[in-house]
Amino acid sequence: MARIGTLVVGRHVFDMTDGWEGVPPAGEQLVVVSHRPRPAGWHPDAPFHFVDGVARALDKARELTGEDRDIGVAAGDVGGQAFALGLVDEVAMDVVPVVFGSGKRYFGSVGTRHLLDDPHVVIRGDRVLHLRYRVRKQP
Incomplete structure (x- = not known):
């Protein structure tokens, strides 16, 4: 499993976290999708x-990001x-035992159906389940 070199997030997440005080939470670089400048x-x-x-x-x-x-x-x-553009190869999810009464959809408003293969990574942690799924590419 390769490690993350660059993370892409939206402006909402950037603003909510105050940009992690300038330190990327994963990888060495962070790209923020935004209509507003830094x-x-x-x-x-x-x-x-x-x-x-x-x-x-x-x-x-x-x-x-380097190729490795x-x-x-x-x-x-x-x-x-990114899903709608066909640019997602794999989905990683961390499942924790908390149920919220409301919130946002995990992938926002995805207009079409996307199928995931069975998980190829399943790691049970302390009150967390780490899952990784490959995305089935549709013809």
Whole structure:
């Protein structure tokens, strides 16, 4: 399993986390999908790149990431848009025993059906189940 070189997230996640104070939560680079630029004065040396659109963000992530590492894409609207563009090869989920009464869809509004193979990685942790699924490519 390759490690993440670049992570792609949406502006909502970036804002909610205050940009992880300029330190990517995974990988060495972070690409933020946003129609707004990097906040003025915000961690000028942070390895964060602000790009308009999911396809452009993934192009930037490919440019930043070496071939021996993966590109991670956060769930939510950005993940759903990457699914819709056919750019997701694998889904990693961490399941914890918490049930919420409301919230956002895991992949936002995905307009079409996407099939996942049976999990090829299943790791049971302390109150967490780590799962990885390959995405079936449809003709």
